[in-house]
Amino acid sequence: MQIVQRIWNWFDEVTGVSGWLIPLAKHPVPPARKSAWFYVLGSATLFVFIVQVVTGITLASAYVPSAGQAYHTLAFISSTRFGHIVRGIHAFGASAMVILIGVHAIRVYLFGAYKYPRQMGWLTGVALLFLVLGMAFTGQLLRWDQTGFWSVVVAAEQAGRTPFIGNWLGHFILAGDTVGGATLSRFFALHVFFIPALIFFFIGFHLYLVIRNGISEPPKVGNVVEPKTYRSWYKELLDREGVPFWPDAAWRDALFGLLVIATIVALAITIGPPVLGKPPDPSIIEASPRPEWYFLWYYAVLSLSPRWAENYIIILGPAILIVVLILLPLVAYKGERSPFKRPWAFGIVGFIVFMIAYFGSVGHVAPWSPRMNAPPLPVSVVGETSGPVADGARVFHDKGCEFCHKISGYGGIRGPDLTYAGDRMTPEQMETRIYSGAPNMPSYNNNITQQQLSDLLAFLSSRRRRPAAPVPLTAGTK
């Protein structure tokens, strides 16, 4: 292929590409040996990001970010065979981004790779972490169905808790007095232009730093980071044992990257994208917005905080987290890198993973949410079709009790299970509770008639493990 060779020679002579591209590809890296597969996570995150950009651009060719039309354009995209798959790739890719960037951050932390001279690598990584979470949040919003719509309102209300500027900030998020035409466009500009521009910048900076400072060698107990001597030691290590990145290390990146992408595509084809909820009509009141799975832990933490702490956690929580992450490489920039000599590192990571998993599962169940779709109790549970007990069961549903209290498996779990309430409480105790309420239960003082109360008490008193005690014999009878 003489002509190809000549074209290439010309191109290379005027651009000098091979002069930097080939040394870059083959730059020496420390042999990772047993830890080699830990190093694929950064590149996997980058590959998935590229997948997101490609599928995102594809979606943007049909998606119209108009508050009135967006939902319909998404329905259109989902109705086509390939649009369906592209939406699926984009949705699973988003989950993959959050998982990979988290695992990558944990790997870097455990390897102590935030220490000298890679502190800026860590800091740019922290920026990327929060930018990715921002993309995840704004992306879900762009679905602009019921959940997406109410997410904006909840975000504005949370922002409203900021001291001094809260009201302005809340309305800034809404882009106006109410959710309307300007709101969605704002988030579209954020999700498609502003945040990605920042991500491109920080990825470039991050990768430049990796090349400049070199990828960290696997930590070894006793190999303490000493800033004064580290660079020359590292260079000497590369001279002695370095292997070319391409292909000796890059093949693992390629393999793992392919596995991740293949998984995402397979899930997109088999499971498909998230189902589009109802249209973003603010007058649909039967809405129960929930964040995506990767934010469920945060949702649970907020829902479980004591009332007085809520504002502080909403505003100070993320702020403190960011400060801690920024301070890490500035404070702990030297010393032992091996995680086996840093038990706190294992402890902290274990704690974080456990907390996210635990709170995530609690957020999934959301025990604090009343089950407002609970149907009236069936006859098989009530036991009667007429009389005070049956009437009381109807009161139990109509007054909203069942939304928070379970009876024989029906109802909510916000309040105590009342399946055997008759064993635990006398009617007087029940009446006291119904009239006085509790911090999480309304008082029915002026909200229940005598007849309704009497029926309800009859019903609740009938909730027992064993039949009611027989009427005591009158004194003197044998």
Next chain:
Amino acid sequence: MSLEVTREPESDPCEGNRRRFLSRLSILLGSIAGAVVAIPSLAFLLGLRKTPRIWRTVGKLEDFEIGSTVKVAFEDSSPLPWSGVTAQTAAWLRRVSQDQFIAFSVDCTHLGCPVRWLAGANLFMCPCHGGVYYADGTVASGPPPRPLRQYPVRVENGEVQILASPLPITT
């Protein structure tokens, strides 16, 4: 390839002064260019569109039963033309007496989820975190920090009207 940096002749302060001046001039001109673009852009982004408060009719006086609480929907004041269905706002409207109405915002004062009116229980209940309000909008239980907000409502020429207002943000 290497970049060559011009060395200033050490013994010529005039050159140094000139170069210092030119550096500062370049930076100043660049800053002006940046500001001229950034200021209107930021002003547009950060400024909030002022919309007038408009009374919206939600029904005729006789459409509403005395004592019952119903959901009504009305259009925001001066919505943007492409707002579509999002130009609507919902409210819980109760006819208290012959010509007295109360209109509650549906936004829970906790974190903004839409509250539901439970007619059988005479309560508003929020599905998100279980906030409950009494019929008069005061907090019965759960996390909401303050009562349900109310929209101004009036009766004009036999029509019930609500003042389209900003979404209430709890600070």
